[in-house]
Amino acid sequence: MATISFYAGTTAINNLSGSGLGFFGGSFGQSVEINAWQGSTFITNGTGSTNGGTANNVKYSTDTMAYAVGVVPATGLKYIPNKYATCNIRFTNATAVKTQNVRMRVFDRANKNHPASGVVTRAFELLNPRLTYGTVEGSGDAKWWGSSTHDGTDVFSSMQGSPNPSARLPAGVNTVGGSGIIVPLAQSPGPSGFYAGGGNTTTNQYTQHDWYVGLSASPDSVGSKTLYGLYVELEYL
Secondary structure, three states: OOEEEEEEOOEEEOHHHOOEEEEEOOOOOOOOOOOOOOOEEEEEOOOOOOOOOEEOOOEEEEOOEEEEOOEEEEEEHHHOOHHHOOEEEEEEEEEEEOEEEEEEEEEOOOOOOOOOOOEEEEEEEEOOOOOOOOOOOOOOOOOOEOOOOOOOEOOOOOOEOOOOOOOOOOOOOOOOEOOOEOEEOOOOOOHHHOOOOOOOOOOOOEEEEEEEEEEEEEEOOOOOOOOOEEEEEEEEO
16 A cells, blocks of 8 residues: 655654644753744644644755754755654555556645745755765755745756745745645655656656655744645655
């Protein structure tokens, strides 16, 4: 049976029971300032009231850089190892298959074509199997999806996303959201994402495929933002 699971580090996020990731200020339960970016990321429930443990915090810095675990100052996105991603998306199947047309959306938990409510999101894919930071680039995204300078062309030449800004939001609002900006992910990356290569060249078949993404969020108004979800769709054969 084919299954898609979400992990924060080694901890599974059960998306069926409403648990997932929460973005906070400097610590759990602390608010994020309007138009600022989160200072911490936790596993929590749908209302953000339960502390399920810390997750890797990957924070937007500029359109090409991020603050990540254990690195100061901010670094280029391609230098961040997979192990420091905010979220590991894992597809498993009883028999070996290849995956293609993998798409990630951030939506309002009601309609996959509608962006999240009250939150601006940035996202990028990590493709760097190194265990530590170094001077060697991976082959993932060089720019945050949802940033104003991203033109919608994916790093993987055979896959096309959507141009900025989101068509469902006011002019000038750039965010990953619903049908406005769909984030393409690597084709058939295999276990631990190790076999992704250039992202679109691999057609190998495996029983497990892993994708690693960095996520950063910024509220555009006061109050908790609970109409916020992650949606992944793909083809396998």
